[in-house]
Amino acid sequence: MSIRHIGPVNRRLNPSSVSPSMLLPGQPSGTWGAVSRFAVVRAEASQRVYGLHRSIPNRRLYTTCAPSSLRPTSALLFSSELRQQRLTIPSVMSRSNSTVASGVAPFPASEVAKCTALVALHARLELPAEYELTTLARALNSATSKLAGTFPDNSTLSELGNRLLDFYVSEFIVCSYPRLPMEIIKEARWAYCGDDALTSVGRSWGVEHERPRVVKTGKKVEIKKDQDLIDYFGVLKYGSLVFGRVGGLTEYVDRENEDGTKRAVQRYSTAMSDFVRSIIGGLYLHSGREAAKLFIFNHILSRKLDISKLFRFEQPTRELSRLCAREKLAQPISRMIAETGRSSMGAVYIVGVYSGSNLLGSGEGRSISEAETRAAIHALKAWYLYSPNSAPPSSTEETPEAEFQPLFIDPGQVIV
């Protein structure tokens, strides 16, 4: 059992100077007394002005979800102890963003383990115990963030995660629907693992991020030195685009580092999707390929996507005719299956397209040509969305005794 009380400490107020009258009357001076005293300290600290990142003032945190290896030995951490153990932010922040690689220090594991948002995120995603919290903290640190020159950023993890994600998503699409045209494959891949989709995934995990701030004209973005670094580990950090009033107009303004150099900026969607990719990359490094694959299937490929709605045909009847010629089938012929109200305003026709005596597809429409076109589209979709329901090649790697079965390979898209 580990309860950790964490929160920013007001340097002006000495916790030991809090008078006993502030403590809860009638309570033993053990745990509850400490809790109460800490609360007083925290109430004072809420007066503080916070810096660039979005921090929640006036809080103490209890959490119990740190992996056992990271749990502090004592059940309670009091504010006075915390002050001694705390990283001093100014010493961390004084290093410039543009320092060379030698200036990058690894994330301090003991400090990272105190970040409740990180520990809870670790548990929420059901990451394995060997997935270190420092890796999770690194995944939240974008290359454009304020801490990028101080602590390692997520660019290598996201690069690895991106390749893995691309491979498994492409494999899933191509093995499920081997006849899909390239345009549809690209679109489906974007819908599964493009920046927007991954941003939605990251947001559905409850990851908080730095909010862009509006800057007044002539004022620099002020970075307070006393921001709470431990809480800062738990939010997605990136150099966001910032609006400012320039000559009566609202536009993006440049952000500067402490040494006056221009700071790199990134879109929110890029930063959040890179975070999700980094989680996958980190999982691959810590727990191996199978764990990463399972994670991709559980979080990315379990999402709903209707691939049949992604098609747009330019000349469906002609394309179907060319397809039948290529496959040496009888030329498609459209035949009326049913109709109603031909001479009325609301006529409906049902047309089937046949190759010999085989019905390839049927469509309904307000006019005969519309129904004919729909029938051809349905026939083409039935062709392109053929799904042999075979296991993808990567599934044979998990079980050594499984024999690899060659998959269906389509002769290619129909050329009109």
Add this chain to the structure above:
Amino acid sequence: MPVNAVRRGISVMRNGVGAFVLPCRKLTFRYCNRGASSVGMREYIHENLAKFSKENPGIEFEVTHKHGQPLITGHYLNGKKKSIGVANMSPSEIVTKAKLLRNSSGKKLVRPTHPVSSINDGPRGIWSPFHMLAQYRHKV
């Protein structure tokens, strides 16, 4: 290019198909050190909260000291918050309220007046009068 792709938006999350992420991401317990209405809340924090937080590792727990009525607030993945005032409640009642917030989806409570819509196709397909057998068709 005979076949073009249409952008229909990104894939849709189905929480529980594959992975399940609890919608409640954070619970805040606000109490007062002096107020009589916080007696139950103080006891709850002292006695029950540690166990509750251990049972729910994916939730971030926050205890706030503020003068006034005690309050539990749930923060959800959809960005919404839900608060329940727990003034003068006993610890056992607060346990119920905390569980209620933990199990909530975070969606606004509304009376469902519209038909339920689904992202999945109906298993029976769409009924068509033209695809019925001829003897069952409606004769005009």
